[in-house]
Amino acid sequence: MLALRGVRVQYGSRAVLHGVDVTVSAGELLAVLGANGSGKSTLLRAAAGLTPAAGGTVTVDGRRRGPLDIALVFQQIHLVRRRSALENVCAGALGRLPLHRSLVFPRVVREEAMACLDRVGLADRAHDRAGSLSGGQQQRVAVARALCQRAPVLLADEPVSALDPAAAEQVLALLAELAHDEQLAVLAVLHQPDLARRHADRIVGLRDGRVVLDGDPSQPVESLYVSALEPAP
Template sequence: MDMVIDIEGLNKTFGKNQVLKNINLKIQTGEMVGLIGASGSGKSTLIRSIAGLETMDHTSKHIKIFSEPTQLGHRRTSSYRSLRKDVGIIFQQFNLVGRLSLLTNVLIGRLAHNPSWKGIFKLFPKAERIKALQALERVNMVDYAHQRSSTLSGGQQQRGAIARALTQEAKLILADEPIASLDPASSDRVMNLLCDINNQDGTTVVVSLHQFEVATTRCDRIIALRDGEIVYDGKACGISNADLIELYGVEEGICNLGAERPTPIMKAG
């Protein structure tokens, strides 16, 4: 399998606080990876670093996407801009432009494939508008295509963000706590869509989640962070109850354990 993400010696410091410590990580094409850990463990910073939204410390080695370096040391490379068109990012707070229609927000996913002036004047070709409408239909949001994004619910906006990544034709989706602000029903819809994109399209998905039970039922591989370090990387069944309590603390750990350990959903294929 081809390597989608290759990280070696990633360190990230904000002020005097080292948030990520010597992260080494490899993720292959088609994987569905759940990134778990307590608040402040470094999940969001790791995703933002992979996306190029944060630069590494100078003590770091490299981040490679699709075998091409996007960061060397504390600098982005010339490959960064050309590669980011293949990376879709889904944020916790949806990151849609509220005054624009849902369809226009979804079409923004095509900006990396077009000259910037076309995006400014909303001059998207008919083929791209069709692609965007097809993506909205896939996430069951096509009826809201011409509605202002600010009028949509959180779950609807997050499905719009997923449609944007589909329209972008992203080969890698990075989702940073995409269900943290959603009710349980909306959370299920969003996670089902991410699993479908991974399963049906073969898109590599890395999703950070605070909820251990969601990660275990939706992801093939679990990476656990504690205090900026990877403390587990493997299948969900390999994490013990003691590990969970150590990861989340006593109260949250016990809450994450639930009455019984959930059975992971097997992928079709």
């Protein structure tokens, strides 16, 4: 569903990604691991079109990535804290609404947003202000907002790094469940190998802007996980 082929990214004269190839299938949760500076977040931003690539291609379902093909969930959750959870989820539909309707969400969108909140287990908090929710609940609202976008690809940039262990487990389990049940292609940048092993269908390790690991997390490859997380010498 999502394919990065030969993607290169440079910041000035410094190369950050060196011709990276990464694919994510529909129905798959791919975890990307690596040390700080390995290129994990740059890979995600290049996939989303937020960082321009110096070379290579990004395709969704075999065609060039379009503006509505990819939904994003960030480490910084970016909810409007004074608005309700439901209104925040409705915002996921803004890209497909006429401009003159963008400030008043029609009933059909509100119903869809409620269904998305129910999908992440927060229908009972729909009318609570986002700022009153716990960190894990806020991140689940952000996932529901991404679902309301109807994108076939979901990219999550360190979505659990600010959460306590129990909330982190819940969010990763939710992302895996959505990938499998909704046939989404989910790519999550993580710092936690244990979480990746428990929830991901596949793990890619980056080191110095290159793929050094691409495999099944159930295999006994601890030494490769360690090498993926160590910075380059």
